[in-house]
Amino acid sequence: MVGDFSVGKTSLTQRFVNNVFSDKYLTTIGVKIDTAIVGDDKLIVWDVAGRDSLSPINASYLVGASGVILVADGSRSNTASGLLEIWQMVRKRIGSVPVVVALNKVDLDGWQIDDHSRAILDQQGWDVFATSAKDGKNVEAVFNKLVEKMNSKDS
């Protein structure tokens, strides 16, 4: 799980792994690890601390990743455009791995992802989901899609 700070990576993970959501914001320090079973597969989710202007994503947490969920905050369009930069960094570190995009906080008013922004993401060939950790919308779909892509790559 990578993306800018406060886009909802931990909330998405917690919603998926433990089916819980909290409005309280707790910044992740370093990385938080959870596991979840998806079908016959066991997913080890590395919820990496978000990027901000002072702290880039710690690339050492990416080593060994089999797939990446890029997370952006739909109410902050710059976090979506920043995904391209993040992806460059990820690919440089671990190569091309299966990736899906979660545009989170779809439940909030002030959605800023317009068609143009969406088109840019789609052009990358990514599967893009508008998600909400709060009400659970598309959360499972994001993870399931990633697992599906990882499995199809293996085969």
Add this chain to the structure above:
Amino acid sequence: MSEIDKLSDKEERRQIDELREILVGENAEQLAALKQRIEDIESRTRDVSEVLAPAIRQADSSKLVASLQAPFALTLKQAIRSEPQEYAEILYPVMAPSIARAISQAISSMLVTINRTVESATSVEGIKTRIQSMRTGIPYGELALRQSLLYRVEHVYLIDRDSGMQIYQITAPDTESLDGDAVSAMASAIQSFVRDSFSQDRSAMLTDFKVGDHNVWVAHGPKTMLACVILGDAPESLKGELYTALYKIRTDYALPIADFDGSADQFDGVECILQPLMQSRLKDNQSGENRSSRRNSIPFIIIGLVLLYFAYQWFTHNNKLSTVEYFLRQTPGIAATDIYWKSGKLVVEGLKDPDAKAPYGVLEAYDVDRDVLEFRTIPFRSLEVDMELQRFRNELTLPRGVYLSVRNEVIYLYGEAPILWLNSNDARIRQLAADGRLTISELSASLESVSDLLRTSFSKSDLKDMRMTSNARGELIVLEIGGTFEASKLALLSALFAGSRWVMVTAKERAKGGDDSISNQSDSSAP
């Protein structure tokens, strides 16, 4: 062999050659070329070099490794022997940090061992162990080590360093199972975090950390790491065992590690290497825990005994002090103002009559030794009845028939006293009576003693003229002299009883004359 036989052989050979020429005539050149190619070493070498690289690529990896292991090892050894300096320089960047770590580990282990040895050697348990060692003949170190094994390895994780994925996990029986994947990933993440955040040296590793009662020790290899979750404090030697196991895994499973894709299928048998790390000595552990709890309780027992001792001392001291205070208060002639313990002595401050006697006998019965008491008193004269009584007894040396008694806090000197004793103590007795310290209203001279005195001084005929009677209150003897008494005898009589308050002399004849009776005005008013 005969000549005929030789000719026959030659003919046979010629016929075979002719037959061969007929059969392979056209391919003979090719065969010759092939033969030459096989026999020509240069040509053969060229051929092998062309196929060697693809052949290695296509070969069965495990078989190839097995085949090459011995010659490679031999080659490497010879190469290092021939050019050690060059290889040392090549390996230095790799080996130096590892060696430094190993040395640091060894020193750390040694320090811990020394600390434990010192601790165990100076503790009660250590002394007991030493005695046990002497008794049983088992080396002290071995016994001490047994006692220090207060740990239990609960989980061992073999982790792929790159991915942070768990390769293999062993959990001790009866231990709560953890999510090995999460633990492995977290161990890897922590490792990255520590390396990125704390250390300038990129090769530095997190080797152990503590979670509650559990210690987690991590041994690092180039591609894998071994994380060991230990309940309690394991000996440092276990770290060495961790590295030994990791080295063996690296050697035996080099290819599966290099090709690790998340599946542990190719790691069959790795459990045999990890299992010895699961050091669980429950019996030793339990007894160790008991010993430990006993050892832990020893200071409390000692403190308890010391407190008990002080409490006992305080109680006995206080008890003795109260006893002394009580009996001194009962003792006449001693007025204690303060009693306290000082330097093992029971100091009594106050006033003390020189005639007063400390009640040593009674106090000794209460376990208060005579030497313990130290009087720091100011001498004084006590007017307590008992002291006065004692003082009068000592001073007056009471004759038979004379007694001292106390009635209503008043001291009485009473009885019939010998006239001579009365005469000699008269002044003192009268003074005491005048001071109000003594009441002598019931004291009188005995008739017998007066009679005896007269018999020694006068003849029988003289005595016939004398008559003694007691006055109405019985306090005064009246000696009445009748007949004719010579003046010299009268003078003698006067000398005997002149000034006496106990005997009054009256003369009948003179009484008739009205002016010659022997009497003393003060006597008439006597006591």
